Amino acid sequence: MTASMAGRELGTVVGLVSPTLRGSSAALWRAQNARETYRAYLVAMHGVVRASVPLMNLALERCRQNGGRDRAMSVLAARLPEHLQAEQDHDAWLARDMAAAGLDVRYELARQPSAEIAALVGAQYYWIEHHHPVCLLGYIAALELNAPHPELAGLLAERTGLPSAAFSTIRLHSQLDAGHGAAVLDLLDATQLDQSLSCAVRISALHTIRSLASAFDAIRATRTHEEQP
Amino acid sequence: VTIPGESNFDELERAGFPVWSCSEQEQAVLAALTRAELDLILDLKARLDAAEPEVQGHGPVAGGALF
Numbered sequence: 001m002t003a004s005m006a007g008r009e010l011g012t013v014v015g016l017v018s019p020t021l022r023g024s025s026a027a028l029w030r031a032q033n034a035r036e037t038y039r040a041y042l043v044a045m046h047g048v049v050r051a052s053v054p055l056m057n058l059a060l061e062r063c064r065q066n067g068g069r070d071r072a073m074s075v076l077a078a079r080l081p082e083h084l085q086a087e088q089d090h091d092a093w094l095a096r097d098m099a100a101a102g103l104d105v106r107y108e109l110a111r112q113p114s115a116e117i118a119a120l121v122g123a124q125y126y127w128i129e130h131h132h133p134v135c136l137l138g139y140i141a142a143l144e145l146n147a148p149h150p151e152l153a154g155l156l157a158e159r160t161g162l163p164s165a166a167f168s169t170i171r172l173h174s175q176l177d178a179g180h181g182a183a184v185l186d187l188l189d190a191t192q193l194d195q196s197l198s199c200a201v202r203i204s205a206l207h208t209i210r211s212l213a214s215a216f217d218a219i220r221a222t223r224t225h226e227e228q229p
Numbered sequence: 230v231t232i233p234g235e236s237n238f239d240e241l242e243r244a245g246f247p248v249w250s251c252s253e254q255e256q257a258v259l260a261a262l263t264r265a266e267l268d269l270i271l272d273l274k275a276r277l278d279a280a281e282p283e284v285q286g287h288g289p290v291a292g293g294a295l296f
Binding site (some may be wrong): 017023049180194202 | 230234236251254255259261263265270273274276277281289291292293294295
């Protein structure tokens with residue numbers, strides 16, 4: 001593999017395993033109690049999304065501190081701010097959706113996020129601090145390249161009976177994230193990673209997909225358990 | 230289960246990935262995967278294979294990762 005192809009290489013690997021994540025999400029959306037399942041999904045996703053800007057800020061800070069160490073950190077220090085701008089306030093969107101879905105937002109946000117969400121997001125804090133901030137691009141790409149399908153918001157509104165306002169975040173992400181995903185792969189190409197860091201980014205993406213599939217499976221398992229008499 | 234001497238292509242194909250229909254560029258990526266990457270990919274494929282057939286052929290009612 002050549003050093004400047006890291007983005008395209010990551011796209012190939014994510015494409016190979018994305019069917020597993022889509023399968024887990026499809027199973028989630030087929031659950032019997034669609035309304036309660038969607039509410040649990042919103043709470044779980046708030047646990048993910050509220051860490052997006054802090055994760056990028058941490059990566060940016062580490063890159064600025066070590067900017068001269070390698071080209072990847074210099075490129076990230078220059079280009080992460082524009083990506084940061086694009087992700088502002090998404091947690092506030094989700095909180096509004098939670099309220100529109102009938103959840104007590106203050107109560108839900110006071111609850112501890114699940115172990116699956118901690119494993120998904122927490123790995124990124126570890127790799128930024130203890131390996132290399134560029135690992136975060138694997139996480140971002142894996143999530144952005146598996147954004148909600150454009151028809152999902154309408155289908156879920158039909159299945160749950162919840163108002164349209166409860167689906168604004170997935171509706172917006174289905175419109176925005178395809179472009180964001182491509183931009184992250186381009187950014188990765190620009191970093192000109194060596195083989196070792198390219199591999200680290202792909203491992204980060206694969207871990208992300210596996211952890212998110214586990215988080216979706218855990219929501220479904222909890223809902224199924226609660227539905228049993 | 231890994232078989233000594235087996236290539237990445239062989240392992241991926243045995244797991245059900247249509248690797249020989251991939252483009253040359255994609256095949257170059259797959260050939261260079263490390264053991265750690267391959268293990269994660271095979272684990273994810275096993276999870277998909279264990280899922281119910283109706284969710285393996287998911288339609289628009291899929292996706293949902295948010296960043």
